[in-house]
Amino acid sequence: MIFSSELIKGTLKTIVLKLLRDHGKMYGYEITQRVKELTGEKIQLTEGALYPTLHALEQEGLLKTEVEYIGKRMRKYYSLSPVGTSKSKERISELTDFINTLTSLLDLKTRNA
Amino acid sequence: MIFSSELIKGTLKTIVLKLLRDHGKMYGYEITQRVKELTGEKIQLTEGALYPTLHALEQEGLLKTEVEYIGKRMRKYYSLSPVGTSKSKERISELTDFINTLTSLLDLKTRNA
DNA sequence: TTTGTTTGCCTAAGAATCTTATGTATATTT
């Protein structure tokens, strides 16, 4: 089972920010693979969605980039800027709150990490 | 604090289906008020988002409607069709699963209902 | 060695869906 992209939409940016928070720096392809791996294939980010999002976050000043070459192939690493670090905290905290609200609204049982 | 609409986007339909599941039948304005009330003002559905969504769900055959008049003012009640009842189960279950996945991905602590 | 798969970046047309603004009207409260 793969989650409908509808659900992922609103959370994509926060997911990216959280991963960068934990991993320091990552490149686009790595992010898609990591998310797939961490979610047991349930969340599959498409490149068509991910790259524009990364560019947008960079444009907003939350991410900075550094390009590296592996042989002749480019890798563009993204990492949090100072602003991005603080914004990512806000985002994650908002998402936590949202999940709690949803849970109570929907009367769902969730696993407790 | 009001949740960014970005977060709500993917869950709007499921929220509507869940409310109708619990309440039998509801009209649009009532849904906006109920959601606001149940979430402590944190989720505020706009009519511009809600009405098209209701119409879409009706079009998909998940909802049926009955119009009632309170004096001269119209109320359009929505309720789950048989298909809607079964789809709402799926949706809610998917959302539960998604929330659990997100929680583990983001390493969040959630309240346990 | 050449074919297929994976890695790795990217953009663009079209689709979907929301925001914001507006329209219309009745009912209720101040």
Place this chain on the structure above:
DNA sequence: AAATATACATAAGATTCTTAGGCAAACAAA
């Protein structure tokens, strides 16, 4: 009488995703 709340709805524009495609290097398999 005026302001607010109730109640429906649509439309232009914005945002963001899907789908499809493009380019190319590295690696595995045949």
